[in-house]
Amino acid sequence: MPHLDLLAAEQQWWKTEGIAISDTIDRAGTPGVRMFDKLGRRIDEILYPREYQTMLRKGYRSGVVWRALEENSLIPTYLLMYTISFHDPGVCCPYTVSLGTAVPLAKYGSAETQAHFLPPLLRKDDSVWQGATWMTEIGGGSDLGAAVNTIAKPAADGWRLTGDKYFASNAAAELAVAAARPEGAPPSVRGLALFLVPRCRKDDRLNYFLRRLKDKIATRSVPTGEIELRDSEAYLLGQADSGIYLILEVLNLSRVANSVVSVALAQRAMADALAYAECRTAFGKRILDLPLLRRQFDDRLKSLRSAFALAWESVRLLDQVWMERPPYSERYHLFRLVAHLAKYWTAEFAVDTAKWAMEVHGGLGTLAEYGAERWLREAMILAIWEGTPHRQILDGLEVMERKQAHKMLFAQLAEIAPAGELQEMESEVQRLLNLPPQQKEAEAEAVFRRLAVLSADQLSRKYPH
């Protein structure tokens, strides 16, 4: 397998150094912010311990961002994320949003913007810049068309952005992509454009301000804050009137990352549960050998393989279409459906598995020192960011309805799955799509869930165990 040595080295580093750093960061909670320097100038510096930088920079050096553009493939990026998130799901957020900055810049930035900003994002040493992807505002993340109030005004040398971003991960990144509405654009999702926003202005003063950091239940390896854009220097990516497509391309990179991270988290929670069940005894046996628990382990292992297959199928498809621009191919729409199924189902599976792994530990599972509680906290966030389950279901419905993406999915599955099962599922999907709009939304979850499980189970035949 290509990159095997890279992944083995990454794994080894986490065992010898990374795990201890990650545990400390998680237990330490939200870091402080130094807002002013000694001369009273705004600096908005996040006060993580030095070891945090060691952990964070390791993934960048290994190539979680630069390899995608140098090797012209997303496979190494997602392989690295899978390996890293087995130990720390949260630290994959900075990597994902940095990728989500580098890719649209490489695809849609002007030659001048690329020449200035891309090389620092792709550095292979510790001076690498980080990216960020800021869409969500106080009005909510699901309905971006209504909730994005950040305004973009044209300026002689680019654009100026003013507005507040309410959930902004990697809050001190050197460069961010942000959704904003050019003055006079329609008040819907079609009026949004995507802009590149550097941390520092041309005169070196701060270009955006960090109001505060969020005190979160998990993903403490990424600082998430509130950002104030105040006449901030910005550069338009692509055409203003196709901004929503670019925003969705950024989100899709994250949704696939989220799927990979969810599967790794579930695998980690199961590995910890297994290690515990091999040692703990009850009723004269290792608890692993008690029939009820043994069956649960067997069933969950099968589901893990299915979840992995679904996540990896989304990686494989994205790797084929990530350089496409609108108007997209049919394959792109197939990818979108698989990405919604994967984001939805793998996160649900991760939450359920983390809860179960805690139960296997019994009361000890609720204690921080056993680790199981952390996986449950982390998993809860995976289900919400990058679009909640509701969003995945409704967007999945849309791509089936408007682009007939389910037909492409069924055609692909037909090569590996029994015909009867597929036909039954296909008529269930068709029945849903034929319902009146309100009823269709109300009844979508059960069908979407069955479609996700069926796809995952059938795809698992494709991947070696």
Ligand SMILES: Cc1cc2nc3c(=O)[nH]c(=O)nc-3n(C[C@H](O)[C@H](O)[C@H](O)COP(=O)(O)OP(=O)(O)OC[C@H]3O[C@@H](n4cnc5c(N)ncnc54)[C@H](O)[C@@H]3O)c2cc1C
């Ligand atoms: C730790 C963390 C970090 C984050 N980092 C970032 C970041 O870096 N950049 C960024 O842009 N965002 C970020 N987010 C925001 C995240 O993307 C949003 O939380 C998410 O998109 C949901 O938006 P919301 O929280 O505003 O919920 P809302 O949109 O207010 O939704 C509230 C509830 O209503 C449901 N709902 C909405 N519409 C429908 C519908 N049509 N049908 C049924 N139910 C519906 C939602 O699913 C949800 O359950 C982050 C979030 C977290 C928790």
